[in-house]
Amino acid sequence: MKLNKRKIAIKKQNDRLAGERDKWIKKNSFFYKNDQSYMRFLIKKNSRVLELGCGTGQLLNAVEPSYGLGVDLSKNMVDVAKKNYQNLNFLQGDMEDLEFILSIKETFDYIIISDTLGFLDDCQEAFEKLHSLCTKDTRLIISYYSWRWQPILTLGEKIGLKMPSVKMNWISTEDTMG
DSSP states (O other): OOOOHHHHHHHHHHHHHGGGHHHHHHHTHHHHHHHHHHHHHHSOTTOEEEEESOTTSHHHHHTOOSEEEEEESOHHHHHHHHHHOTTSEEEEOOTTOHHHHHHOOOOEEEEEEESOGGGOSOHHHHHHGGGGGEEEEEEEEEEOOOGGGHHHHHHHHHTTSSOOOOOOOOOOTGGGOO
16 A cells, blocks of 8 residues: 555544544534434445444444444554454445455445545545446445634644544545535
């Protein structure tokens, strides 16, 4: 897996914060509980679910899949997820790496990309690579916050209410449709 400088920075940051990730989720439980509740509304229980950018696996576990596979760029995030959710499967990899995506020889009912888009270099290319993981009925669920929240999120980071993040790309909802 060859990563550019930006992805190396993202991976290092997330490897460093992996042990703290669940504490940040607990600290901001109102947001995360609502997010999980909405995902459970969208995703039928006991489905085959792939989460790209799974972090420590909490969201994937919350949707109660019959088969769940989480993928994250950070090895340390994947290690935490494997430890906490032995009923699920996790791989370290880059969702923009076609060779990695093609190595997953399965299809899914749902593919979740939650709070991950800003870490991608080319969203369209990343989406196109997902075809091998889909059937004609697969649903792609993308969630991402609006750039309008950035000043509040930056303040939250500065005062210790939000987990630190690296610089991310910003895209609109319209950019993900089509």
